[in-house]
Amino acid sequence: MAINQARLWRRLHELSQFGKQTSGGVTRFSFTKEERQAKDLVMTYMKEAGMTVREDAAGNVIGRKEGTKEVVPAVLIGSHIDSVPEGGVFDGPLGVLAGIEVVQAMSEANVETVHPVEVIAFTDEEGSRFGLGMIGSRALAGTLLPEQLQQIDQNGITIAVAMQEAGLHPNEINKAARQPETVKAYVELHIEQGKVLERAGQPAGIVTGIAGPLWTRWTIEGEAGHAGATPMNQRKDSLMTSLQIIQYIEEETKKYTNAVATVGQISVKPGGVNVIPGETTFTLDLRDIEERDRDHIEEAITSYAYSLCADREMSITIEELQRVAPAPCSNEIRAVMEEACRELEIEPMSLPSGAGHDGMQFNDFCPIGMVFVRSKDGISHNPDEWSSEEDCGTGAAILYETVLHLAT
Incomplete structure (x- = not known):
């Protein structure tokens, strides 16, 4: 050698x-x-x-x-x-x-x-x-x-x-x-x-x-409220909604051989122990060596998230931070x-x-x-x-x- x-x-x-x-x-x-x-x-x-x-x-x-x-x-x-x-x-x-x-x-x-x-x-x-x-x-x-x-x-x-x-x-x-x-x-x-x-x-x-990494920042807006006085069927809990989206991200990504998805940051507002989260923000790092597969995953989770937020009367904003082929x-x-x-x-x-x-x-x-x-x-x-x-x-x-x- x-x-x-x-x-x-x-x-x-x-x-x-x-x-x-x-x-x-x-x-x-x-x-x-x-x-x-x-x-x-x-x-x-x-x-x-x-x-x-x-x-x-x-x-x-x-x-x-x-x-x-x-x-x-x-x-x-x-x-x-x-x-x-x-x-x-x-x-x-x-x-x-x-x-x-x-x-x-x-x-x-x-x-x-x-x-x-x-x-x-x-x-x-x-x-x-x-x-x-x-x-x-x-x-x-x-x-x-x-x-x-x-x-x-x-x-x-x-x-x-x-x-x-x-x-x-x-x-x-x-x-x-x-x-x-x-x-x-x-x-x-x-x-x-x-x-x-x-x-x-x-x-x-x-x-x-x-x-190629695709980085996005997601903001789900619901309604803050009293943790003890608001019944479960009357809540607009942005964190619970976000967690459902995050779970769907994992399930969808696992369908593809080389795809990986990571939610690396998450923050909740107002952030009180006895306050229903009114706003939740999280990041998503989505990657695949096949751009077509990455795009399919992105489309699926975005469609699911918008539908879920509409059903729960919440707003959703997705900000693209980086998209590399x-x-x-x-x-x-x-x-x-x-x-x-x-x-x-x-x-x-x-x-x-x-x-x-x-x-x-x-x-x-x-x-x-x-x-x-x-x-x-x-x-x-x-x-x-x-x-x-x-x-x-x-x-x-x-x-x-x-x-x-x-x-x-």
Whole structure:
């Protein structure tokens, strides 16, 4: 195996020191001192791998190894180094550092490629600070809108101001955009963040597609009233109605193989222990790798909710927060990854990604492909997140063979 597994492992843990918490987890938000320190270390690794290094207008760190021909599109390897609060060591950084390891292994073996290879550490994939994820990959794909830079963090600081404080120029964000003809393909290595590979006894797997999230906020308005003086058949209880809708969401989503639905936030007004809830608000995160199936679920639950509220003489408002199209992975790149698995004597296994990744921003831009590495107990976004050194090395080896094929 050309990959230096020990070096990759060492770098993972060196990088984890920036933003390290007493819990053992990592908190590293975008445009902070901790992220700057992490970026500087990543740039050092890229230079050690023989790449030329730059930081673009969005703060993306980009290392480039030239190919043997000029003016040909590059193969991109990407992921991120920002984290959620108290996140793990592997989510994001593994993909960036494995990409650097791929290039360094090629350089040490004097392997040349026709196409250039670029490794990118994208800005703010997680969205933990501003509630807008994939800032860097959106910018590179040319889909980041100027008004999105006005989103604020919990201290009221906008993305634009945070960029300025980090030495960037938000009014020049369009300079980060790439033209499609400059990119041949995008590939990414990531931990699975689930239990599918672990239960199958597989160290790594090939992603079939990335589920597209649909985020909505639902507000059900009934009528507040005295908890003791209002008979059950005279109530307009917004919470009880919301709970019926939420139960229907679960039942409907279970009809589809790859769909998942999560009600992650719920609030009740007035909020008194002896007051019937007059208004209930909850969020819905609905995902599927098939947009058609996701739309069918959305239509079914919306129709049910409006009918239920009409029967109970309540009002309903549904606000769309985010709608991202699912991103199918390229069949051609998947075939290359399957062959790479066979060369490493690993049975190719395919699985969908329920979590979002930077690669989905390039779905209409270039062919994309992803490799997942087994996660212990499926834990992620948690200090206990863990993938073994051997599995990380195996995933990097699959990435190496894939990039070598695509760039040659």
